[in-house]
Amino acid sequence: MTATAHRAADTLPDVDRPSFARLMLSEWTKLRTVRRWTVALLAAPVLIILVGVLTASSSQPGALDSPLVGPDGTWVQDRFHFVHRPLTGDGTVTTRIASTTLEFSVPPEDGGDARARDVERTVWSKAGLMIKDGLRPGARYAAVMVTPGRGVRLQSNFTTDIAGPAAGAPTWLRLTRAGSTISAFQSADGLSWDPVGTVTVPGLPQTVEVGPFVTSPTATLLAQRQFGSIRLGQYPTTTRAVFERPTLEPAGAPGTGSGEPSDGWQDDEVDDSAVQAGTPPAPDRAGGKGPQAAPPPAVWAGDRLTLVGVGDIAPRTPGEDVIKQNLTGGYAGLMAIVAVAVLFVTAEYRRGMLRTTFAASPGRRRVLAAKALVVGAVAFVIGFTASVAVLLITQPIMRDNGFLPPVYPDWSLTDPTVSRAIVGTAAVLAAIAVFSLALGTVLRRAAGTVAAVIVLIVLPQLLASGLPPVAGQWLMRLTPAAGFTIQQTIPRYDHVPRICVPENGCVYDQPWAGFAVICAYALVTMAVALWAVQRRDA
Helix, strand or coil, X not given: CCHHHHHHHCCCCHHHCCCHHHHHHHHHXXXXXXHHHHHHHHHHHHHHHHHHHHHHHCCCCCCCCCCCECCCCCEEEECEEEXXXXXXXXXXXXXXXXXXXXXXXXXXXXXXXXXXXHHXXXXXXXXXXXXXXXXXXXXXXXXXXXXCCCEXXXXXXXXXXXXXXXCCCCEEEEEEEECCEEEEEEECCCCCCEEEEEEECCCCCCEEEXXXXXXXXXXXXEEEEECCEEEEEEECEEEEEEEEEEEEEXXXXXXXXXXXXXXXXEEEEECHHHCCCCCCCCHHHHCCCCCCCCCCCCEEECCEEEEEECCCEEEXXXXXXXXXXXXXXXXXXXXXXXHHHHHHHHHHHHHCHHHHHHXXXXXXXXXXXXXXXXXXXXXXXXXXXXXXXXXXXXHHHHHHCCCCCCCCCCCCCCCHHHHHHHHHHHHHHHHHHHHHHHHHHHHCCHHHHHHHHHHHHHHHHHHHCCCCHHHHHHHHHCCHHHHHHHHCCCCCCCCCCCCCCHHHCCCCCCHHXXXXXXXXXXXXXXXXXXXXXXXXXX
């Protein structure tokens, strides 16, 4: 049939065409009756499960320095310098932060001034006011703070972060308690107050500790990249903050009678390092700098208070994404799915059978659409079934290997992030199958098409491990490999810096964004294939 003839066939009345459902049934029959294709499709879930089990069996969790958990069971870090007084019932604490200074050093061999700018941009040093359930690390709290470069923030119970005015020191801050409701305010002059936000901290006792605090986390940056290895550099920081006229209303605990501004204020270091669970990370993984030294005591000069702080108040995340790690078999199963999807169209081209198909089913675009839906649906079912199976099989293996709460919480298939990883993996395999079929339609060569798809998915993973982080991230973002970002399940917090290692899935902040990339590849290539199949002879 010539190109003109098959375009005319596309205009035949619908009564002369088989229904689209019958077209799909016909294509499904073709797919399942070719024995080697069936064997390859059955091998795909086996490969996904086998690779997942082998990965889980050989995985070991990294050493931990603290298993501290917050009020909701989240793994957290909680170290800061705290000058405080007891507050019984409702009340308000106010202060003016006159200045904050971040102090750190970067060795010349690690980049010197260039790396220093990265540290300043990354570190979430915090100075402000806090209401806390005692001095126990991990206890409930709410705090309003100045964060260099990020303005005033209201944070509570480690995971809540509310952005306030884009103000820095000098500035006035205020926290007001009304039962379990904590409200934060900021002022430029101490007279006119702007609200920062309000949080509810359930379970706060009648008497809490309130006052100024300072904390300054260690900056962890990617120090060196080599093929197949990652080296992180750790740079301890300290923050020096000057507070003016910290006041508590009502006054709380009685003073000493000396009339000094420091009356009734106690100086303490809340330190989670007392909660030990193992040894610090290995030097080649995290720099091996050791813990930060205790800061000097608070210094009063009239109504001015100088605090130096180290540590952090924030949630922590594990280094290994257990779910994503156990779904890595998707890459192995993908090879078989890609081969079948390509052969599903190129085999008919090679043998001339596609002419018969088009003659029996006028409307070439409908035939190609039916093929795409069939191969995509089969890939989705394979991916979904294998993902569910591998996670059920590997969960007890990971627990036996030490991946235990609180660092690695227990999970179930119904957890939203786990469900998204499972459905997302199946959807990525389906999208890549459609992309492969469409590319095979355009190229008409099985070997070249399979090689092109595999290179587009696997090669970026290999190259990203040796490229500078930004280049590696963009390489992963712009290729179909970005689709596997949807497997990520480690929670991300806007107020917690993270190390971006593109080949480990650090590509997009939103998991669905990576899936959109592979969908775009599939849709664009499918559009080209539909155009080509209508204008070229079979």
